[in-house]
Amino acid sequence: MQCKMLLPAVSVFMISACAQPVPQQPLPLYHYEDSSLTYCLYKAHMTNESLLNFHNSIERTIERAEQSRSGRVPPGMYANLGYIYLQSGKSKEAITVFKKEKTFYPESTHFMDKMIKKIEGEK
């Protein structure tokens, strides 16, 4: 009888032991996609297609920012996006993301303000 009582307890214990999650890798401070590579390939080819690939990997990095310890978009990522907008002549969009870079990272304020001023001067 006692044994029968014990059996479920033991099996629960065993199942829970098996279900122990594998110790998870701690999340990195920021989530990155493959923008290093797409940037390199863009520099090598300088084509619309390689620029688009670079653009897409930055967009993915921004979309998946939550998959990190900080939950923030990595430093410089909005500024990179602004650079891409400038390459395609989208100055309004560039200004919007340069402002976002400033909001997330006040360290960039001086540089971003300079960029925004430059774009507005060129208009």
Next chain:
Amino acid sequence: MIRIQVITFFTLASVILFTSAYAEEIFTKGDLFPNMYSEQPRSILVLPPINKSTNPAAPEYYMATIAIPLTLTGYYVFPVELVSEMLKQENIYDTDLLYTRPLNTFGEDFGADAVLYTRIKKWGMTHTGLLSRLLISFDAAIVSTNTSEQLWKESRTVMVDLSGENTSTTGSAGLLIKSMTTDADSVAADSVSYAHKANSRLIESLPFGPYHENYLQDQEIEVK
């Protein structure tokens, strides 16, 4: 007689080696880089490296991969491409010219607290038997734009094992590689992944920056 001398020599040599290994001083981040903790720079501007290696593509790989380990250490890193565009507009194309540019101008023009200078000494393959390794050797220093003081420096030789360590074929980068048409592109993919590894090792001794949880709490960590 000669034999005895040889034996004594080796015994002495091993004793010296043994004691010197134990007498080797242990340095912490706080011992080596006190200026990092007193100045507390928040932002780093990465300058293109001076390339003394025989690989003309080395600076490009370095620049594409250096920002990630620096941001993961907790610093704000200025966007590499935008900075280089800005410098080009000032007609600064030459790395040597950049390295002699007064430090305070990086503070004035970009608002950078510190600048990272790098010299790539070697970037090439070494072959030992069947083992192929990529050897990357570089010197780097972070200097304050406010005081012109050196805050951190490192000199490293990194060997990246190329046998079965191709990390670039997994994940989303792998998908991209599949769609790559040229061999040059897959070489670039490998190089980017190796450069990333080497750069992460280069800055291992750098104290954590303000966006890291352990900021100003790593003075006692040993530098290996």
